[in-house]
Amino acid sequence: MANNDSGYIKKELPKSVGKLGAILFLIGAVTGLIGFFIDPGRAAYSYLTSFLFLISISVGSLLLVAIEYAANAVWSTPFRRISEFLAASLPLLLILIIPLLLSVQSLFSWSHSAEVAKDPMLQAKSVYLNTPFFSVRVYVILILWGLFYYLIIKYSRKQDETGDQLLTKKNVKLSVIFIPIFAITVTLLSIDWIMSLETRWFSTMFGVYLFAGITCSALAALTYIAVKLKEKGYLHPKITKDHFYSLGTLMFVFISFWGYIAFSQYMLIWYGNLPEETFWFMQRWAGGWKIVSIFIIFGHFIVPFAVLLSHESKTSFKKLKFISIWILAMHFIDLYWLVMPGMNANGLEYSFSWMDISFLVATIGLIIYMFNRMFEKHNLLPVKDPKLQRGLDFHL
Amino acid sequence: MARSDKLYSVAAIFDKPDGIIHAAEKVKDAGYKQFDVNTSYPIHGMDNAMGLSSSKVGYVTLAAGLFGGTFILLFMWWTLAESYPLFIGGKPFFSLPAFFPITFETSILFGAVATFIALITVFFKLPYNNHPLHDTNYMKRVSVDKYGIYILAEDEKFDKDEIIELFKSLGASSIELIYLPKEEKYGMLQPKFMLFLLVVIVGISGATYFTLNKLMYMTPFNWMEYQDKSNPQESSLFFADKRSMRTPVEGTVARGFIPYPYKGIAYPKEVLSNPTLPSKEILKLGKEKYLTFCSPCHGDYGEGTSRLNGQFPTGPTQHSDKVRNYKDGMLYHIITNGQNSMPAYDKQISRKERWAIVDYIRVLQRAKNAKKSDLVEIKKESSTNGQ
Numbered sequence: 125m126a127n128n129d130s131g132y133i134k135k136e137l138p139k140s141v142g143k144l145g146a147i148l149f150l151i152g153a154v155t156g157l158i159g160f161f162i163d164p165g166r167a168a169y170s171y172l173t174s175f176l177f178l179i180s181i182s183v184g185s186l187l188l189v190a191i192e193y194a195a196n197a198v199w200s201t202p203f204r205r206i207s208e209f210l211a212a213s214l215p216l217l218l219i220l221i222i223p224l225l226l227s228v229q230s231l232f233s234w235s236h237s238a239e240v241a242k243d244p245m246l247q248a249k250s251v252y253l254n255t256p257f258f259s260v261r262v263y264v265i266l267i268l269w270g271l272f273y274y275l276i277i278k279y280s281r282k283q284d285e286t287g288d289q290l291l292t293k294k295n296v297k298l299s300v301i302f303i304p305i306f307a308i309t310v311t312l313l314s315i316d317w318i319m320s321l322e323t324r325w326f327s328t329m330f331g332v333y334l335f336a337g338i339t340c341s342a343l344a345a346l347t348y349i350a351v352k353l354k355e356k357g358y359l360h361p362k363i364t365k366d367h368f369y370s371l372g373t374l375m376f377v378f379i380s381f382w383g384y385i386a387f388s389q390y391m392l393i394w395y396g397n398l399p400e401e402t403f404w405f406m407q408r409w410a411g412g413w414k415i416v417s418i419f420i421i422f423g424h425f426i427v428p429f430a431v432l433l434s435h436e437s438k439t440s441f442k443k444l445k446f447i448s449i450w451i452l453a454m455h456f457i458d459l460y461w462l463v464m465p466g467m468n469a470n471g472l473e474y475s476f477s478w479m480d481i482s483f484l485v486a487t488i489g490l491i492i493y494m495f496n497r498m499f500e501k502h503n504l505l506p507v508k509d510p511k512l513q514r515g516l517d518f519h520l
Numbered sequence: 521m522a523r524s525d526k527l528y529s530v531a532a533i534f535d536k537p538d539g540i541i542h543a544a545e546k547v548k549d550a551g552y553k554q555f556d557v558n559t560s561y562p563i564h565g566m567d568n569a570m571g572l573s574s575s576k577v578g579y580v581t582l583a584a585g586l587f588g589g590t591f592i593l594l595f596m597w598w599t600l601a602e603s604y605p606l607f608i609g610g611k612p613f614f615s616l617p618a619f620f621p622i623t624f625e626t627s628i629l630f631g632a633v634a635t636f637i638a639l640i641t642v643f644f645k646l647p648y649n650n651h652p653l654h655d656t657n658y659m660k661r662v663s664v665d666k667y668g669i670y671i672l673a674e675d676e677k678f679d680k681d682e683i684i685e686l687f688k689s690l691g692a693s694s695i696e697l698i699y700l701p702k703e704e705k706y707g708m709l710q711p712k713f714m715l716f717l718l719v720v721i722v723g724i725s726g727a728t729y730f731t732l733n734k735l736m737y738m739t740p741f742n743w744m745e746y747q748d749k750s751n752p753q754e755s756s757l758f759f760a761d762k763r764s765m766r767t768p769v770e771g772t773v774a775r776g777f778i779p780y781p782y783k784g785i786a787y788p789k790e791v792l793s794n795p796t797l798p799s800k801e802i803l804k805l806g807k808e809k810y811l812t813f814c815s816p817c818h819g820d821y822g823e824g825t826s827r828l829n830g831q832f833p834t835g836p837t838q839h840s841d842k843v844r845n846y847k848d849g850m851l852y853h854i855i856t857n858g859q860n861s862m863p864a865y866d867k868q869i870s871r872k873e874r875w876a877i878v879d880y881i882r883v884l885q886r887a888k889n890a891k892k893s894d895l896v897e898i899k900k901e902s903s904t905n906g907q
Binding site: 248387390391394395397433434435518519 | 564565568573578582609610611617618620621828
């Protein structure tokens with residue numbers, strides 16, 4: 125269907141995009157694999173950080189799709205396919221999780237029975253934190269995400285052919301079910317895979333903190349790709365600055381939300397001043413981590429907040445591209461900052477490793493490759509979506 | 521509203537939102553600048569159609585928000601760290617994390633209030649009680665379900681017939697000529713306004729009085745008065761002796777307490793030696809404390825001239841040979857322990873202050889018995905200081 129009544133013309137991405145993705149992925153994967161052979165303990169931490177980054181973008185994009193359906197949003201309908209393409213790595217997570225499950229022993233101190241026997245706190249937590257339950261939990265989470273991805277995307281694509289309006293209604297129902305499930309699963313995921321690295325630490329806001337970061341990064345990825353496609357002329361000509369202004373506003377909102385949550389979490393722990401909570405921040409205030417902590421305050425909140433504040437920057441393609449790449453980088457640094465100091469809890473000394481880079485490269489390559497694959501097969505516009513025309517006509 | 525025959529604007533009413541957007545575009549393209557659109561709800565795309573530049577109100581909000589945040593941060597620094605430092609939860613006096621929520625909220629508050637005030641006064645030019653559009657058929661209809669546009673007579677291109685033709689060609693459902701109202705003068709001292717002012721004043725003060733003096737003592741607003749705790753001097757059923765105030769453990773001393781070894785001895789054989797040096801600061805403190813506690817009986821210069829007119833025994837002079845030959849420690853002992861009818865002052869005057877008083881008494885004694893050579897010294901000092 126090259127031409128139809130919405131005026132959408134399908135254009136192919138240049139071949140170099142898919143190649144770039146594949147090459148990046150291969151380079152990263154091969155070097156990462158070597159890393160696993162050299163130092164499996166260190167590689168597990170690098171892998172976990174990049175895996176969380178992949179999760180952030182893929183499940184975050186699925187959340188954006190779900191929010192669009194559930195809220196009956198109109199302006200974002202022309203962008204929806206980009207988020208759908210970005211979520212395409214979700215089914216792959218079921219395979220990509222395997223190396224992590226194999227290295228549970230080197231990641232989590234609660235998985236060592238000798239450690240647990242020594243520590244009454246770990247014994248008390250072992251009802252929840254034990255390897256079998258842990259593995260089942262992560263699979264349930266990933267299968268649920270995969271299932272909702274499969275169903276929502278299937279209906280969305282089917283609509284391109286049939287134009288059946290009831291499919292939108294079905295997706296609205298699915299999205300309304302998915303959003304609370306997402307809230308619970310992301311909280312569990314954050315507790316299992318990040319918080320339990322330092323088993324004694326706890327923060328009830330941690331799930332929300334990760335959610336804020338996930339949404340920021342998914343929006344940043346969407347914005348970056350949307351601006352790029354617009355500049356190269358892939359997007360519908362009726363998509364104007366008003367649409368990009370709305371994307372910028374949404375990014376601004378979630379950056380502020382992230383700042384709010386991050387500060388609230390810090391302030392409560394700082395004010396309570398209890399050793400069993402403060403040690404987590406103390407560890408991130410020791411040595412070189414102090415610089416990273418301060419950099420995150422500025423880089424993840426103050427800089428994007430200041431840049432996105434004005435009307436002008438939310439409609440400027442140059443600034444939007446800059447800030448969305450910036451936010452993506454900051455989200456990775458944030459994840460790095462969450463995961464890496466946990467090595468100390470496991471008796472390992474943290475030091476920077478080339479593996480951190482190679483797994484990140486592989487993740488970026490995978491996202492580009494999957495995006496390109498989806499782009500080749502499917503329409504960039506949901507051509508028969510009942511909301512599409514109103515979305516294209518959107519004005520502030 | 522009585523109208524003059526001076527034309528204010530030509531207004532047109534459209535039935536559909538598409539029509540008004542189209543009309544706004546055409547009016548803009550025809551080169552009119554002084555026109556505005558009235559609709560009963562915001563219409564997306566209207567700003568573009570009218571060719572409006574983005575609003576400047578954001579700058580007001582930003583400036584006021586930044587001002588509010590800075591102001592409250594400085595205020596908290598001043599109150600909690602500078603003027604009256606208070607320990608709260610063992611935190612530093614100026615502890616930024618605890619101040620952030622208040623800074624944030626005050627920024628929002630200042631930003632919001634300033635935006636509102638700027639909007640109604642600067643941008644909407646209120647209060648404007650006799651706007652020409654008030655009380656017109658046009659305004660009645662656009663505030664219900666129609667969409668209106670009007671071009672002001674002060675526009676450069678204004679031509680009544682041309683505009684009416686333009687509106688007609690755009691498909692306006694009706695066109696109305698709006699004339700300026702007749703000028704009317706309203707004095708401040710109108711009885712109606714004064715009555716309104718009176719009602720407002722009485723109402724607000726009455727409500728305030730009622731809230732603070734009556735409402736706060738009614739259930740459930742008075743629940744905080746009843747708490748599971750003992751107030752000072754109250755009896756308590758919790759303890760066997762029914763006293764809520766507990767006696768400290770025997771041998772308890774106050775923090776920083778230094779015992780005085782010659783307490784209760786009228787004429788001690790040994791006394792303490794003076795630990796202070798008579799610096800300007802100490803003498804200033806001693807003078808202040810002497811004038812407060814000692815001078816009523818001993819006189820301002822220690823001459824034994826009481827201000828109490830015989831209602832109380834007059835204190836002896838400080839300039840007798842006996843007192844002049846006392847050691848510093850003996851004077852300190854008398855202040856600390858009391859002598860004859862003079863009570864002990866160790867409860868009222870701190871250790872440091874008592875020694876400062878002793879130093880000051882020495883100054884008074886020296887001044888009373890000044891030598892010629894002292895005058896030279898004083899002259900020297902005043903000539904270097906005074907000129």
